[in-house]
Amino acid sequence: MNIFGVGLPEVTVILILALLIFGPKKLPELGKQLGxxxxxxxxxxxxxxxxxxxxxxxxxxxxxxxxxxSNQTNEINQEKIDSENSKK
Incomplete structure (x- = not known):
């Protein structure tokens, strides 16, 4: 199990610390809020x-x-230039 580069041992330590800091009553509420x-x-x-x-x-x-x-205009302009060049 590798979540965000954190393996199972690290997740276990984090959960134990969270349990110690917030207590078992507050932990489910924090989980819901995080979700x-x-x-x-x-x-x-x-x-x-x-x-x-x-x-x-x-x-x-x-x-x-x-x-x-724009493409149509360019084609028309090119045709005009070609026709003028052919007349010369």
């Missing part, structure tokens, strides 16, 4: 990631027509 905190952090992280993905998708949609128009 709720981690859950809310994960939810916030997911929401943030979803917003970033949404903005990126909107930018991709917005850029696509511009790049198509």
């Amino acid at each position: 709720k905190t981690l859950k809310s952090l994960k939810k916030a992280s997911n929401e943030f990631q979803n917003e970033i993905d949404q903005v990126m998708n909107e930018q991709d949609k917005d850029e696509s027509p511009i790049s198509i128009e």
Whole structure:
């Protein structure tokens, strides 16, 4: 068992210290609070990631027509230049 680079012996020592510091009555309450905190952090992280993905998708949609128009304009300009060069 290796969680965040901490092995089983280290986890055992941490749990024993927590038990000594907070006592057996307070420890389950702290565990619940820690679980709720981690859950809310994960939810916030997911929401943030979803917003970033949404903005990126909107930018991709917005850029696509511009790049198509830009390519068409470049092609038309190139055709004009080619036709002018062929006339000379």
